Structure formats: structure tokens, C-alpha cells
Amino acid sequence: MSEPESIEDFYARVAAATDDEGRLPVAIEAMPGWDIFPFELDGLRVKPLEPLADVEADRRGEDPADCPCASPATPEQEARTVWSNERWVVSDAGMKLPVTLILKPRAHHDLADLPDDLASEMGRLMVAISAAVESLPSVGRCHVGRYGDGGAHLHPFFFGRPTRMPQLRGSCVLDWEENLPDLPDDARLANAGFVGRALVERLGGSGPAWEA
Ligand SMILES: [Zn+2]
Known part of the structure; x- marks a missing residue:
């Protein structure tokens, strides 16, 4: 060996x-x-x-006391909430694809130390988020990414890859994304709102902050 x-x-x-x-x-x-x-x-x-x-360089929130989760959410963070329950928050990441979402546990964990009960729930959430993103008319696939090199608090991404744009398939989609024009606010809110309502229907919890 x-x-x-x-x-x-x-x-x-x-x-x-x-x-x-x-x-x-x-x-x-x-x-x-x-x-x-x-x-x-x-x-x-x-x-x-x-x-x-x-x-390895320290990441933001390596010490839980310095992590954003140690402070109440700012109004700007609240306004980007697409779906939430007592344990998880899904937020709009503000990117240029039809929809880009970030999933975070409310409690301070990274992927490698996520307790089993939250890990199980995250699996179901990942399936539900992917299904909702893929039911958007402008999305062909929901790509999932966990990098974690900037922040220590678990925050997997869900990227809605535009449909019928085969050049944007696969892992280069983020290199394309940087070069796309901004997503207009009305499209952003409509797309993310659609996903948030689908998650409420499937999982309960609270929907988009801007529709509350
Ligand atoms: Zn944290």
C-alpha cells in the first residue's frame, strides 16, 4: 500500500x-x-x-466569530432571499446567467463538517433546486458547484445554463458568464421568483423576499 x-x-x-x-x-x-x-x-x-x-490562505469566516453568519443578515442580503426555512437559505447570486443561486446553512458549517441531518436535507434541497432551475424556459441544465476557496461557510452554487446555446455547455460556462451582458432586474426577479415559488410548493418554507 x-x-x-x-x-x-x-x-x-x-x-x-x-x-x-x-x-x-x-x-x-x-x-x-x-x-x-x-x-x-x-x-x-x-x-x-x-x-x-x-x-493555504485563510478564508473569510475561517473563525466562526468573523463569519457573516455571526451577524444578522443585512437588508441587502434579505432582499436577495429566494427561499428559506429554519435551517437553510437560498439566495440570488447576482450573476449574468438566467438564474444563479447560492445555498447556505444558517448554522456555521463547511461541506466536510456538515452534520448528517443537514447533509441529508441538503441532498433533497439540491435535487429540488436543480429541478426548479431546469424547469425555467431559458435554462437547459442546472450546473452545481462547490468551490469554497473564498469563504469558509458552505455555499454551493446552482448555475442555470442557458438552453439551446451549445457553446455554453460544460465547465466553461463561467468563463462565458463573465463576458455576458448584465441580466435585467425584471428577468432576474421573474426567474429567481419562479424557482422560489417552486421550492415552497415542494418543500414548504418561505418564498422570495420581494414577493412577501
Ligand atoms: Zn458561517
Whole structure:
């Protein structure tokens, strides 16, 4: 039985694949060569590889006392609430896709320390949110993402990938999203409101703050 690889060994292997400027080659046989990659290859190059950091940087809310969940929600946060119950809040993330939602437990947890009862409920919530997002007329798929590199409080994303725009399929949708025009407020409220009402119908709880 061998030990898991160290990050030093992983990093050394990546660094060994770089050129004399420290750049990895653009993998034109992989994603950058696919039809869903948003950028043309002419002039495209990978940034030079940075040195291995000494430690992982602390995230916002690493100490629960400093996490936004330790303070009452601001009026701006309240106004973005799409659905909630005693344990969870679904909010509009304010992005440029037809709908982008963030799910958060009210109590301070990250994914790896979520208690079993909340983990079970999150599974059902993820299914219900995905079904509601996918029933929007402008959405072809609900993509789900948990990154957690900026904030320590669990906040998985639900991205409504626009339907019938095959260039926006898959993991490049967020690179496209940055370049899309802003979503007008009336479309944002209508789409997120539709999802919030569908969640109330399926799960109970409270619907969109702006329809209360
Ligand atoms: Zn928190």
C-alpha cells in the first residue's frame, strides 16, 4: 500500500512540464480546442507557474466569530432571499446567467463538517433546486458547484445554463458568464421568483423576499 502523493511531488511534476518561461503548453487537444472554449487560440498562453505557497490562505469566516453568519443578515442580503426555512437559505447570486443561486446553512458549517441531518436535507434541497432551475424556459441544465476557496461557510452554487446555446455547455460556462451582458432586474426577479415559488410548493418554507 503506497502513501498518497505529497503536494511537493505533485508540484514538481507540473513544474517539470513548463517551458523556459515557466509556462505550461496550452492543451489544444483538450478543453481549449473544444467548441465550448470561449476564447480563440491565437495569442493564447498559460500564465507562468507561481511558486508553491507555504500554506493555504485563510478564508473569510475561517473563525466562526468573523463569519457573516455571526451577524444578522443585512437588508441587502434579505432582499436577495429566494427561499428559506429554519435551517437553510437560498439566495440570488447576482450573476449574468438566467438564474444563479447560492445555498447556505444558517448554522456555521463547511461541506466536510456538515452534520448528517443537514447533509441529508441538503441532498433533497439540491435535487429540488436543480429541478426548479431546469424547469425555467431559458435554462437547459442546472450546473452545481462547490468551490469554497473564498469563504469558509458552505455555499454551493446552482448555475442555470442557458438552453439551446451549445457553446455554453460544460465547465466553461463561467468563463462565458463573465463576458455576458448584465441580466435585467425584471428577468432576474421573474426567474429567481419562479424557482422560489417552486421550492415552497415542494418543500414548504418561505418564498422570495420581494414577493412577501
Ligand atoms: Zn458561517
